[in-house]
Amino acid sequence: MTEIVREGALGASHPAAIPVLRPLLPDAKAIAPYLEKIDASRIYSNFGPLADEFQGRLAQSLGVAPDFALATSCGTSGLIAAILALAPSGDGRRRLAVMPSFTFAATAVAAERCGLRPYFADIDPVTWALDPERLLKCPVLDRTAVVIPVAPFGRPLPQSDWLAFEERTRIPVVFDSAAAFAVTEQNPASHIGRIPSVFSFQATKSFGVGEGGGVVCADPERMRKMRTAINFGFYGARDSLMPSLNGKMNEYSAAVGLAAFDRWETKLAAIGRVASLYRARFAEAGLAERFLTWPEIDGSYALLRAADRGEREALMGAFDKDGVEYRLWYGEGVHRQTHFAEAEHEELLRTEAICGNLIGIPVAPDLSEDSILRVVRAATSVSGRIPVEGLRRKGTA
Numbered sequence: 001m002t003e004i005v006r007e008g009a010l011g012a013s014h015p016a017a018i019p020v021l022r023p024l025l026p027d028a029k030a031i032a033p034y035l036e037k038i039d040a041s042r043i044y045s046n047f048g049p050l051a052d053e054f055q056g057r058l059a060q061s062l063g064v065a066p067d068f069a070l071a072t073s074c075g076t077s078g079l080i081a082a083i084l085a086l087a088p089s090g091d092g093r094r095r096l097a098v099m100p101s102f103t104f105a106a107t108a109v110a111a112e113r114c115g116l117r118p119y120f121a122d123i124d125p126v127t128w129a130l131d132p133e134r135l136l137k138c139p140v141l142d143r144t145a146v147v148i149p150v151a152p153f154g155r156p157l158p159q160s161d162w163l164a165f166e167e168r169t170r171i172p173v174v175f176d177s178a179a180a181f182a183v184t185e186q187n188p189a190s191h192i193g194r195i196p197s198v199f200s201f202q203a204t205k206s207f208g209v210g211e212g213g214g215v216v217c218a219d220p221e222r223m224r225k226m227r228t229a230i231n232f233g234f235y236g237a238r239d240s241l242m243p244s245l246n247g248k249m250n251e252y253s254a255a256v257g258l259a260a261f262d263r264w265e266t267k268l269a270a271i272g273r274v275a276s277l278y279r280a281r282f283a284e285a286g287l288a289e290r291f292l293t294w295p296e297i298d299g300s301y302a303l304l305r306a307a308d309r310g311e312r313e314a315l316m317g318a319f320d321k322d323g324v325e326y327r328l329w330y331g332e333g334v335h336r337q338t339h340f341a342e343a344e345h346e347e348l349l350r351t352e353a354i355c356g357n358l359i360g361i362p363v364a365p366d367l368s369e370d371s372i373l374r375v376v377r378a379a380t381s382v383s384g385r386i387p388v389e390g391l392r393r394k395g396t397a
């Protein structure tokens with residue numbers, strides 16, 4: 001794979017753009033054995049054997065019994081099932097879902113699909129997540145049906161602090177841990193427990209199956225309700241018992257998921273390699289502290305922190321000029337998105353400050369050294385403490 005079109009190929013030195021994210025899922029060969037099992041079983045969905053096996057591997061990698069994992073059709077459907085199970089919307093006065101605005105739109109979308117209205121609370125400047133301690137003073141708690149903290153860019157949430165919040169307030173908590181599977185797996189004990197953790201296995205997350213998700217929760221009663229909610233409200237009999245949806249994982253996605261587990265160690269090693277290369281280059285450029293990626297956050301994100309909004313604009317300009325794609329993953333916050341602009345929120349000073357200076361830069365398990373160097377050079381041309389020339393000499397290897 002050559003990402004830089006060499007001089008001459010296009011007549012001039014015209015580098016091909018480096019995509020901000022190039023997902024890498026198991027190839028056809030890796031998936032084939034599982035597809036053959038589907039051909040043999042002729043079970044295609046409805047809690048089939050592959051989804052069951054996938055749940056087992058999910059549970060195992062997060063250190064819980066197989067019954068504590070539920071495979072879902074995507075992260076959003078997992079969130080909806082968890083909210084429906086824990087916070088039935090029938091409770092008249094409690095119609096709000098408290099969540100950060102510093103997230104992907106799906107958090108708010110899921111709450112809305114459950115008949116709740118998002119209320120955006122500000123984040124902690126260090127963890128970039130909701131602060132359970134501070135939230136105790138949130139003025140809308142008596143109207144709140146559920147709190148949905150988000151694991152920012154996949155940095156997992158502390159189970160014990162949020163359990164304490166639940167006990168104090170009696171308000172159920174659902175973790176939007178969509179991007180957090182990989183980091184959680186490194187130390188599941190502090191992050192997995194009674195509070196459901198909802199994961200996304202969307203292709204762009206580091207553990208991807210295409211479209212898919214999972215919920216892990218160490219509480220049998222909550223699991224039973226979520227299993228019911230994800231399948232038309234059925235539990236055993238064909239009798240709809242509760243508000244629900246169809247959010248089950250089908251056997252084909254489970255096949256990809258199982259192949260992804262087979263290759264997971266190799267993929268994580270590749271992600272780790274890209275992370276170290278990036279770190280080394282940013283360190284040489286004097287920008288180590290500005291850079292964030294795996295294993296602090298999910299390997300599907302590489303983030304550069306600008307000093308302020310002005311520098312972010314300058315960085316985006318430099319990236320545009322050098323053919324480096326970038327993405328503002330959480331945009332300016334969900335409260336800035338058209339559909340959610342009318343939603344209630346508190347003052348979101350920290351959210352706005354942090355959103356204003358974060359840029360997602362290119363990342364992929366097989367991102368080349370050349371590409372990494374090009375990204376770092378472009379960043380250094382704006383923010384570097386050492387001259388770009390110095391870096392260029394070092395980087396010709």
Ligand SMILES: *Cc1c(COP(=O)(O)O)cnc(C)c1O
Nearest residue numbers: 074075076104106178179200202
């Ligand atoms: C990816 C993501 C989701 C949505 O997951 P899907 O599997 O795409 O439905 C939800 N919340 C956050 C924070 C995400 O990053």
